[in-house]
Amino acid sequence: MTFSAEDATAASEPFRRLVEEVGKTVVGQQPLIRRMLTALLAGGHLLIEGVPGLAKTTAVACLARAISTDFQRLQFTPDLLPADLTGTQVYRPQDQQFVVQKGPIFSNLILADEINRAPAKVQSALLEAMQERQVTIGSETFPLAEPFLVMATQNPVEQEGTYPLPEAQLDRFLMKVVVDYPTRDEELQILRRMSKTKAEILVNAVTSPAEILQARNHVDQIHVSEAIEEYIVDLVMATRKPVAYGLPLEELISYGASPRATINLTLCAKANAFLEGRAFVTPADVQTIAMDVLRHRVIITYEAEAEEKTPEMIVQTILDGVRVP
Structure with a gap:
């Protein structure tokens, strides 16, 4: 059966609503929101670069809420260990055996915040998960649930305390989006919307992981x-x-x-x-x-x-x- 323009318009409508939902909290940054959806539909990972304070983390958190999916935010720091991402084997004295304690990487949507502030061994721990959609802990290999998407934010490499990402890991990212400062009008809107002691995230769930997987089938056509x-x-x-x-x-x-x-x-x-x-x-x-x-x-x-x-x-x-x- 041929996939027609009418089919494409109908199938993509929930994702246009998703853009509107994220826009309720995130002012401007339309290219970033659009690229996040593109990565989601193409089944790839997204690297978002920009100076602190440009709503990179907020945009990803809003997207997760609009999709109604499992979400984990991982703050990358210089003292982070690979096991902190993937999990490790824990010894249970009562059973006298090792059991696997899964890490936060076992989620649908992963926000790797400031990924280039962690050393290379931690960044490399993501490679298998990003490319193979699986994680090996000890001698066991565990598949990751679909959809699985890593959205990593990084600060420009000229800033203090950053490590450049290895070329092999950069190539695992579907896209790299560079986020710029908002315009004057957008900044004024940010001031009016967010200058509160407790800013609200007004995002409702408009789609689900199952609908995303179905949309990927449409993209293939x-x-x-x-x-x-x-x-x-x-x-x-x-x-x-x-x-x-x-x-x-x-x-x-x-x-x-x-x-x-x-x-x-x-x-x-x-x-x-x-x-x-x-x-x-x-x-x-x-x-x-x-x-x-x-x-x-x-x-x-x-x-x-x-x-x-x-x-x-x-x-x-x-x-x-x-x-x-």
Whole structure:
């Protein structure tokens, strides 16, 4: 049975209501809320970067409340241990045996707050859970419940007490969203809404984990034409071999995006089309999402840093230079 535009519009309606619910508490930050939904529908994880105080944590907490799902907030600190996330084996003297005590990672929605304030061994403890959707404790392996989503916030790496995330872990994130300061009007609205000794989170549950899993099935049915597929592959290939696309970026890119980027860019474009109420992907869907999918996967050279180039500048050059179907 063909998935039509009418089907897409009807199926995506609860998620438009979800945006409205989160917006009752979170002022502005529409791109962030939209990317959170995209990650949820595409079945990937989201890395949110921004200075403290920009409602990153609040936005994720509001999303969990609007979905009516299990939610765990993990505050990453320099003294955190891997077992604090995944759990450990505990000895029971009365039984004279070890039993598994599961950690907070066993939840549907995980907020890894300030993830880059914990050392690499703790960050790496998330790798198996994020990629394999399972956790190994001792000799036992436990599957994680679906939907499972890690939304990690991090402070800019220039700030005190931060550790850069390993490239292998960065690649596990579907998207990296950079959150900026609100506009003047938004700041005024924040002042009027939140300047209370006890600010309320006015979010009602509008969907459920079961509906999210059903929506993912709809996302899988979104049509991607051959021309769009080739466009996505060209964008990713241009991060590895820019000269082949007439882009003078060879000396600026140390490592390009992996095949995981191709998969994730396609999934995110389909999820974006679904949220727009369409049953097919357009080049605009790809372009809308490409920066957030690619920015953390393009590793720049020392020459690029010396020239004050950023991964965002390079990705934008690729988007401008690769032919659009």
